[in-house]
Amino acid sequence: MRRVWVFIISMLIIAWITVPITYTILSSFADLVDYYENVLPRRYTLRYYEEYLRLGVGEALVRSVLVGILTIILSMIIGLPAGYAIGRYVFRGRDSLKLAILFFKVIPIAIMAVPLAVLFIRVGLYDTLIGIALIHTAISLPFVVLTASSVFGSVPRDLEEAGYVFGMSGLQVMLRITLPLAAPGIAATALFAFLISWNEIVAAIILSSFNRTLPAAVMTPYVMGTGGELPDPYKFAATTIMVTPALIFMLYIRRYLIAMWGAAGVR
Structure with missing residues (x-):
């Protein structure tokens, strides 16, 4: 039982760290309209990175x-x-x-x-x-x-x-x-x-x-x-x-x- 709790807590810690990072990266490629319509973007663009490079x-x-x-x-x-x-x-x-x-x-x-x-x-x-x-x-x-x-x-x-x-x-x-x-x-x-x-x-x-x-x-x-x-x-x-x-x-x-x-x- 102790191992199960250790596993659950470990997964929660990993999720606490990785989920915001993953969401940030995915949303950085999201189409501006699609971002406000869906939790996870379905249409992606490089527009924001291109503007920053410019x-x-x-x-x-x-x-x-x-x-x-x-x-x-x-x-x-x-x-x-x-x-x-x-x-x-x-x-x-x-x-x-x-x-x-x-x-x-x-x-x-x-x-x-x-x-x-x-x-x-x-x-x-x-x-x-x-x-x-x-x-x-x-x-x-x-x-x-x-x-x-x-x-x-x-x-x-x-x-x-x-x-x-x-x-x-x-x-x-x-x-x-x-x-x-x-x-x-x-x-x-x-x-x-x-x-x-x-x-x-x-x-x-x-x-x-x-x-x-x-x-x-x-x-x-x-x-x-x-x-x-x-x-x-x-x-x-x-x-x-x-x-x-x-x-x-x-x-x-x-x-x-x-x-x-x-x-x-x-x-």
Whole structure:
């Protein structure tokens, strides 16, 4: 009887996840009239995707990938050393520092929109990929620092001390012991930094006019201005466009994360 309940609950969870996704994808191809007449569409069209492509979604997809990669690089360069220092060393005010870092995470980017736009225009970063990447880095840094501190804090100190006993320098211990053991956590942190950049829309809209990332591109004034309220199939198409590349990326990198976690466990 217990197995039956486990099976039923598992099926309900699977349905809870897959049914909305399936409905969203099917409805994104639905004919506009047919969508409002039938629960499941019977006539399909590529009209919504064609309009999004005409609005430059393809180029925006490439820009989102580039901005995401830049965000990973910058956030890792800045966040990993800070996370290592917080996670490895005990000093006065460490917990307060963590709370302060977390505080910056809860500040809405919209509050700083106008000052940031003025600043970026003055320094020549407005409507540039590096400018958007810098903002995305600032948004993802609290998460990267706090996560990296937990990752480095979980690396056994005994292994690092053993490296020093065998004559390794601090850099060698970091490269040969600490980083390999922390690699799965670092990879997961980089993945989430990419997803934060991928999903961010407010800064991408405010700080760009033409070189917009994918979320901003699917929310263009042209589409939003088609009769006021956006028709549902357009929304479903936008959702599918946004989710599909990120989902493919996560499924692709998942096997490498599992392999890295397994290798770290063996070490």
